[in-house]
Amino acid sequence: MPVDVDAVVLSNTQLSHDYNSVTLAAPQLADQAEPGQFVMVKATAGDHPLLRRPFSVFEIQRDGDGRATGFSLLNTRVGVTTRAIYGLRRGDRVRCLGPLGRPFSLATPPAQAWMVAGGVGLAPFATLATSLRARQVDTTLFYGGRSAADLFYADMFGALGVHVRLSTDDGSRGDHGNVTVPLRAAFASIDRGSPLRLYACGPTPMMRAVTDLAASEGRNTDVSLEQIMGCGLGGCYSCVVPLRSAAGTHFVRSCLAGPIFDGSAVDWERLGR
Amino acid sequence: MSVDLSVDVGGLRLANPFIAASGCFGYGLEYDEVVDLSTLGGVAVKGLFLEPREGHPPVRIVETPSGMLNAIGLQGIGARRFVADKLPVLRDRGAVVIVNICGSTVDEYAEIARILEDADGVGAIELNISCPNISKGGMMFGSSLQGTHDVVSAVRRVTTRPLIPKLTPNVADVASFALAARDAGADAVSLVNTFLAMAIDVETRRPKLSNIVGGLSGPAIRPIAVRMVHECRQAAPDLPIIGMGGIMTAEDALEFIIAGATAVQVGTANFVDPFVWDKLRDGLVAYLRRHAISSVAALVGTLDTTRG
Numbered sequence: 044m045p046v047d048v049d050a051v052v053l054s055n056t057q058l059s060h061d062y063n064s065v066t067l068a069a070p071q072l073a074d075q076a077e078p079g080q081f082v083m084v085k086a087t088a089g090d091h092p093l094l095r096r097p098f099s100v101f102e103i104q105r106d107g108d109g110r111a112t113g114f115s116l117l118n119t120r121v122g123v124t125t126r127a128i129y130g131l132r133r134g135d136r137v138r139c140l141g142p143l144g145r146p147f148s149l150a151t152p153p154a155q156a157w158m159v160a161g162g163v164g165l166a167p168f169a170t171l172a173t174s175l176r177a178r179q180v181d182t183t184l185f186y187g188g189r190s191a192a193d194l195f196y197a198d199m200f201g202a203l204g205v206h207v208r209l210s211t212d213d214g215s216r217g218d219h220g221n222v223t224v225p226l227r228a229a230f231a232s233i234d235r236g237s238p239l240r241l242y243a244c245g246p247t248p249m250m251r252a253v254t255d256l257a258a259s260e261g262r263n264t265d266v267s268l269e270q271i272m273g274c275g276l277g278g279c280y281s282c283v284v285p286l287r288s289a290a291g292t293h294f295v296r297s298c299l300a301g302p303i304f305d306g307s308a309v310d311w312e313r314l315g316r
Numbered sequence: 317m318s319v320d321l322s323v324d325v326g327g328l329r330l331a332n333p334f335i336a337a338s339g340c341f342g343y344g345l346e347y348d349e350v351v352d353l354s355t356l357g358g359v360a361v362k363g364l365f366l367e368p369r370e371g372h373p374p375v376r377i378v379e380t381p382s383g384m385l386n387a388i389g390l391q392g393i394g395a396r397r398f399v400a401d402k403l404p405v406l407r408d409r410g411a412v413v414i415v416n417i418c419g420s421t422v423d424e425y426a427e428i429a430r431i432l433e434d435a436d437g438v439g440a441i442e443l444n445i446s447c448p449n450i451s452k453g454g455m456m457f458g459s460s461l462q463g464t465h466d467v468v469s470a471v472r473r474v475t476t477r478p479l480i481p482k483l484t485p486n487v488a489d490v491a492s493f494a495l496a497a498r499d500a501g502a503d504a505v506s507l508v509n510t511f512l513a514m515a516i517d518v519e520t521r522r523p524k525l526s527n528i529v530g531g532l533s534g535p536a537i538r539p540i541a542v543r544m545v546h547e548c549r550q551a552a553p554d555l556p557i558i559g560m561g562g563i564m565t566a567e568d569a570l571e572f573i574i575a576g577a578t579a580v581q582v583g584t585a586n587f588v589d590p591f592v593w594d595k596l597r598d599g600l601v602a603y604l605r606r607h608a609i610s611s612v613a614a615l616v617g618t619l620d621t622t623r624g
């Protein structure tokens with residue numbers, strides 16, 4: 044059951060001019076959170092901005108006994124809320140409602156898991172990687188950014204036993220090009236019949252490209268969509284995703300049915316943005 | 317001091333004056349996990365046409381200063397499925413249900429009202445003659461006095477339930493629409509629906525909403541909504557009013573009540589804080605105690621316009 048907490052900021056790590064990660068004290072929320080779920084965040088008091096914003100749960104913090112104490116957000120400043128989150132100080136309070144949404148379906152050995160992240164789309168994969176590695180799933184992270192300065196936490200994934208394949212648009216780290224470059228190479232080296240689950244999160248064009256590439260290899264991709272969302276609880280009908288089925292295309296609320304969707308069922312042309 | 321929060325809105329009895337606004341609370345059951353629906357004064361469910369509707373493609377909402385625009389396009393499951401699937405559960409939860417209905421034609425409104433007349437658990441019918449986001453129906457009726465009269469009187473003929481037309485603010489003189497609704501047989505009116513508005517992305521020079529235009533709600537519209545409730549109260553003192561428009565706190569609700577609203581609807585605030593309902597009730601009780609007023613009903617329309 045989702046809870047609404049006034050979470051205290053424990054730390055704010057400014058990773059670059061644009062990116063930061065904020066750790067929040069919220070044991071009740073963190074304890075319930077499953078990989079892929081999100082939190083509705085109100086980082087500023089008052090009426091502007093008015094609405095909360097959805098954020099993936101990034102890391103779960105635990106104490107020495109393994110009990111959840113809080114969670115972190117991976118943030119990049121683009122608007123009013125994300126600028127406020129970039130500037131948070133230790134001791135500030137942030138309103139957080141969650142966990143919300145349906146989590147990822149976890150791969151099970153012998154299936155491999157490939158997580159494909161673009162930019163801040165890395166966020167849902169820390170908890171996913173932890174859960175997958177706990178099941179001893181052979182896990183690879185394909186992680187792309189604009190340049191080397193935009194790639195973070197590769198070591199953290201490596202420490203979990205995740206294979207990390209980096210790429211940058213400018214070639215300053217990892218493969219030169221977008222994240223489909225190393226992904227395409229990986230498809231070339233895997234047996235078409237061997238079990239594999241794909242997960243993708245990032246800019247919409249990237250998730251679409253990954254879905255299409257995977258489909259051409261006969262694979263489905265679970266995408267974590269980031270629709271503009273008003274409430275997170277199904278009340279406003281703003282965050283809908285057009286999903287194709289035998290009966291035609293229907294608008295489905297991302298907050299309730301998602302944010303994880305089968306990429307091949309998404310009508311990308313009508314997704315908006 | 318005990319205070320009485322119950323109100324009677326044109327025959328609709330509510331335990332307290334706080335109603336979840338239509339279009340902002342799904343069918344109510346979405347909030348089953350976080351809110352005890354029986355503690356709300358009422359639940360105005362998302363507007364229903366006779367048949368299911370897909371609504372507009374994304375982008376459906378955009379934030380504006382102290383407010384938001386929406387153009388959802390009344391996505392919904394249709395009246396029959398609502399009666400079969402949602403209404404029995406709402407009844408079981410002890411919710412007072414206000415069913416918001418919409419039609420592309422006058423006959424469609426009447427047809428839905430007939431279906432609801434045979435259903436158990438319908439507390440009242442709210443007539444959506446004010447949605448600004450659809451090409452046929454909604455505001456098309458509510459922005460003309462004749463259209464308002466035609467829909468209200470057609471539904472009045474087929475329903476015994478309290479009948480509450482929801483008025484649009486997108487007219488020059490909203491009070492004349494309250495009078496037209498009353499004269500056609502309305503038991504109360506609710507106001508205001510959203511203000512027709514627009515936002516543009518200047519980088520792309522494209523509208524921010526897929527529907528180009530949408531309805532503005534939130535604190536930005538509150539002072540205008542309060543003024544409109546005041547005007548309706550002045551014009552028709554005996555016609556009960558459900559007031560709404562950017563209510564975030566008990567104090568905001570009190571403005572509407574003092575202006576003449578017997579009950580209020582809360583919409584956008586619920587997006588920001590789904591637990592707002594307890595705070596609203598507590599704030600209202602505290603106010604009544606502080607002013608030694610024994611009931612909400614005694615406060616309705618007590619605006620003092622004498623010059624001090």
